[in-house]
Amino acid sequence: MQTKPKSKKLHVVHYNSELYPNMSTAMTQKDGLAVLGILIKVLIPGFDVQSLLPKDLGRYYRYNGSLTTPPCYQSVIWTLFHERVQISQAQTILYSSKAEEHDRMPLQDNYRTTQLLNHRVIFTSFSAG
Template sequence: MVIPSFCTTFLGSCVLVLAVCRSAAGGASWTYTGDHGQEHWPDSFPDCGGTSQSPINLKTWNAVHDGSLPPIQPVGYRTPDDSTFTLANNGHTVKLSLPSSMRLIGLPNNYTAAQLHLHWGSEEHPGGAEHYIDDQEYPAELHIVHYNSDAGKINDVKDKPNGLAVLGILIATGPRSNPGFANIINHLGRVSYAEQSVPIPSFNIEDLLPSNLDRYFRYSGSLTTPPCSQSVVWTVFSNPVQISESQMETLRTTLHSTPMNRPPAVLENNVRHIQPVNYRTVYVSFVMEKGLSAGKFLLFFITSSM
């Protein structure tokens, strides 16, 4: 890497200058709004203008039932090999690294876990999930990212067809705190600013999943952030999980998109707009009850969970 001359003068003075040097030396920056916002992503990341982009509005009436889709079976989620995980704020989201002992059964290939992260809204714009179901918005969404370990390491396959498999878990709010999500949310204050990371105790990742792993949508799509590689086998569960209003408020207000040495900016609304489905087929693993819309299903789920 060639470092521009204006960087070398202050190379040891502050982290911010190093960040500017890296940006100047290569790699486009991006944000969700503004001059580098998602409308401009295709200018620097061509795949973001592709025809198989994510997220999408999952419409049950237009989905094709595939009875051969098996329930998702997490392996190694309950007892991860690592005693600690690394929780990090990368300025776009909060990310938790996952050990390679975690993998999925129920997909055409072997997929090994890499990381999980969250998307959320704000008090003014509470719809923070990226995927919709029948036009229904949810407050947040969890993505658990896996890579096709039959084809190679993650850096080798992340931009290849079917190179990644992501579990999408929609998040609703209710009266009760969620102990599984508390394992992440209770540590957010330790990574409040971008570029911060901390070790946290490992925990049962299955506690973050919905109860019915046999009810999901399946489609071919992309990463929802640059470079938007069209390499993802998406599994979006139809049943949301529930966290408390207090936990949601903590998620929406604790993190910053800026480093500690810059004026603070709250990290919120890290949500990509819904993308066209185009020619793609969305498959569903279950038969939707006649007359039960996604909104009514959500109300039924939350009521029955109380």
């Protein structure tokens, strides 16, 4: 499950709306957030939005972790899909900026270094072999 800092990943963040009224409250709770992590390989010229998810949703890694940006709350159940999806270089540039910002500043060096496991267990939905 080694990824490089320059690797592209899409994070889809969800909060536990059954227990918490909003994302801000949920992010401080141990069972507050769930993140789907999708590895991206830059290659093809175009795609439809559904292709952001891998075809095989049944092969994934799951572990308890944290947000990847400060304040890095330890409140995330991570699901990282094994299969990479492909996007173009132009799409990489488009999706490497914050959508809500008017000036569309690029998101650069916004990764967190790989952390020690600290007794965490990584579950897989498939046999690694």
